Amino acid sequence: MLPEDKTKLDGIAENANNYTLPEATSSVLGGVIVDNTTITVNASGVITAVAASGEDVNAIHTNEPAEINALSTKAVPENSDVLVIEDSSDSYNKKKVLLSTLPGGTGTDDQNATEVLLASLFNACIRRLNWFI
Numbered sequence: 001m002l003p004e005d006k007t008k009l010d011g012i013a014e015n016a017n018n019y020t021l022p023e024a025t026s027s028v029l030g031g032v033i034v035d036n037t038t039i040t041v042n043a044s045g046v047i048t049a050v051a052a053s054g055e056d057v058n059a060i061h062t063n064e065p066a067e068i069n070a071l072s073t074k075a076v077p078e079n080s081d082v083l084v085i086e087d088s089s090d091s092y093n094k095k096k097v098l099l100s101t102l103p104g105g106t107g108t109d110d111q112n113a114t115e116v117l118l119a120s121l122f123n124a125c126i127r128r129l130n131w132f133i
Contacts, residue, residue, distance in 0.1 A: 077114050 022030045023045045032039065032047060039049050048058070060067045074081070079100035086092040102116045 077117050 022028050025041055025045055030041075030045075032041075039047060041047050077099055079098065081099040082096045083099060085095055085097050087095045099117060102120055
């Protein structure tokens, strides 16, 4: 080693190359460029990204099996519960429906709401079976 190289190396502080990447936050990059649109960081420093196609990676998708089945089950539906539908009369745009407003229900008690939900589901299954007969 040349003497000038040794002098140069001796001038480097101990642990000068001991760099630790900071935790990403909304104000500290932490090695990630946070634009708060396609990449966000929550208060705990968890980074969330939108897929390159612009798809929301946290959404329920049409091409992913068992996403709805993986959700927790509510034991007793109530009139104020909300269902998500795709409105066939409006180009299948998503809309919400209160359980109490389903056909056949008066929306007066939770027992009635449960019966209406079960009857609606049963009728939908029967209609599907009739298609195969």
